[in-house]
Amino acid sequence: MLDENALKTLFTEARTHYHFSPQPVTQEDLRRLYDLAKFGPTSANSSPARFVFLRTPEARERLKPALSAGNLDKTMAAPVTVIVAYDPHFYDALPKLFPHADARAWFAGNAELAEETAFRNATLQGAYLILAARAIGLDAGPMSGFDRGRVDEIFFAESGWKSNFLVNLGHGDGTGVFPRAPRLEFAEACLEV
Amino acid sequence: MLDENALKTLFTEARTHYHFSPQPVTQEDLRRLYDLAKFGPTSANSSPARFVFLRTPEARERLKPALSAGNLDKTMAAPVTVIVAYDPHFYDALPKLFPHADARAWFAGNAELAEETAFRNATLQGAYLILAARAIGLDAGPMSGFDRGRVDEIFFAESGWKSNFLVNLGHGDGTGVFPRAPRLEFAEACLEV
Numbered sequence: 001m002l003d004e005n006a007l008k009t010l011f012t013e014a015r016t017h018y019h020f021s022p023q024p025v026t027q028e029d030l031r032r033l034y035d036l037a038k039f040g041p042t043s044a045n046s047s048p049a050r051f052v053f054l055r056t057p058e059a060r061e062r063l064k065p066a067l068s069a070g071n072l073d074k075t076m077a078a079p080v081t082v083i084v085a086y087d088p089h090f091y092d093a094l095p096k097l098f099p100h101a102d103a104r105a106w107f108a109g110n111a112e113l114a115e116e117t118a119f120r121n122a123t124l125q126g127a128y129l130i131l132a133a134r135a136i137g138l139d140a141g142p143m144s145g146f147d148r149g150r151v152d153e154i155f156f157a158e159s160g161w162k163s164n165f166l167v168n169l170g171h172g173d174g175t176g177v178f179p180r181a182p183r184l185e186f187a188e189a190c191l192e193v
Numbered sequence: 194m195l196d197e198n199a200l201k202t203l204f205t206e207a208r209t210h211y212h213f214s215p216q217p218v219t220q221e222d223l224r225r226l227y228d229l230a231k232f233g234p235t236s237a238n239s240s241p242a243r244f245v246f247l248r249t250p251e252a253r254e255r256l257k258p259a260l261s262a263g264n265l266d267k268t269m270a271a272p273v274t275v276i277v278a279y280d281p282h283f284y285d286a287l288p289k290l291f292p293h294a295d296a297r298a299w300f301a302g303n304a305e306l307a308e309e310t311a312f313r314n315a316t317l318q319g320a321y322l323i324l325a326a327r328a329i330g331l332d333a334g335p336m337s338g339f340d341r342g343r344v345d346e347i348f349f350a351e352s353g354w355k356s357n358f359l360v361n362l363g364h365g366d367g368t369g370v371f372p373r374a375p376r377l378e379f380a381e382a383c384l385e386v
């Protein structure tokens with residue numbers, strides 16, 4: 001069970017950040033981040049997420065035409081922007097990832113199940129990445145305000161990967177953070193039966 | 194930054210559990226769980242997830258016809274099963290949840306964007322729930338092997354909510370836990386540009 005400080009870092013006092021200090025996010029940080037997030041559970045260990053870490057101004061310039069106006073400046077200024085994507089052919093790795101059974105066959109002939117599984121599980125993995133970032137002392141700014149098709153054309157024309165959402169990463173400087181907005185009460189969002 | 198034990202609890206040594214000890218999951222546990230998971234970030238704080246906690250044998254019996262054979266026995270025996278669902282009309286709560294702007298209008302007239310946003314963000318919230326469970330000393334067994342349409346008929350005919358995935362919750366007894374399956378290497382799942 002985690003102590004109160006850890007719960008604050010992950011959940012109760014963690015905030016979405018829009019502006020970051022100049023402190024860089026290192027390649028070692030990104031490996032540490034992936035090496036935590038990769039352990040989160042996915043359906044049949046399918047691990048469909050693919051993470052593209054945009055570390056350079058040139059890479060960010062390529063992303064620029066796909067961003068919504070509201071996400072432009074903060075993303076151009078972030079130390080790292082992650083494209084959380086998925087590989088629609090994730091199932092080709094299942095003989096390695098799920099050696100217990102022929103799980104590749106469950107998806108290879110069923111495009112609808114494969115797409116739903118890829119999107120759901122890559123999204124779970126994106127959430128693991130956000131919380132893993134907080135766990136190692138980074139701040140995250142997730143965003144879905146961008147043109148997914150455009151990102152796919154710009155970055156994934158060869159690989160066939162599909163973009164899902166974006167996450168700015170860095171050390172938040174706290175400027176522009178909204179006051180905490182209300183959440184739904186337990187009784188509004190939960191049922192017990 | 195979290196200590197090594199916390200990282201083990203959340204990620205590196207956490208495992209999907211299939212069998213649970215008789216130790217109950219209390220209503221207090223469920224409130225504590227929701228009160229952490231609710232703080233995870235969602236698009237425009239939209240918080241579309243709805244959580245149905247099945248705590249009784251009678252509730253589990255209602256779920257039974259929708260479960261795949263492989264998920265049947267372990268789910269019937271778990272202390273709590275959560276239906277992670279979403280409210281397709283989540284945007285009606287945005288005047289409360291996102292008082293900064295008229296975010297309701299972004300979704301109310303755009304069914305495709307609303308559905309994508311609901312599914313993506315409820316999935317993120319499901320991941321927050323899994324990690325929050327681990328953070329408070331519970332074990333989780335997430336599953337997507339069930340008939341979503343059937344669950345919606347059985348549980349959501351009135352509310353119009355949509356099921357996404359299931360999570361068994363309890364105190365894992367460790368039996369039947371697979372040896373840790375391999376994950377993709379950084380270079381297989383990540384690009385740096």
